[in-house]
Amino acid sequence: MLPLDIAIQKIQQLPPEQWQKVLEFIEFLEYQSMHQQKATKTVETSEISFxxxxxxxxxxxxxxxEDLSYNPKYLEELGQE
Known part of the structure; x- marks a missing residue:
């Protein structure tokens, strides 16, 4: 029996109230997979400046x-609480 068949069988044995949790977990795994693929693609590309x-x-x-980064007046309190 394939893992997908086992998963479907186990899901069918759950009470219907828990099916939503299973779906949310699957969506989380899908999101995580997409995020990892994007991270891998980012690492593969050459680094560029901001x-x-x-x-x-x-x-x-x-x-x-004007460009505030060059005006010391605006930078005096930067980082102070």
Whole structure:
């Protein structure tokens, strides 16, 4: 008997109230599998900088603000509680 057949048989023996829990667990495993595949693909690709990854968003906001990272006035309290 195949593992899938055994699983189906065991699920059928459960009370119907627990079928939802089985479905949620299967969905969790599916999510976990997809997440692991994405992580593997990410590792396989070459590393790029944040600026390179976000280049399509650079300058997409219309604002009169200057780049705050170069203004010491805005960085004085950074990291302080």
């Amino acid at each position: 600026a390179e990854a976000a280049k399509e968003f650079i300058g997409c906001l219309d604002s009169d603000l």
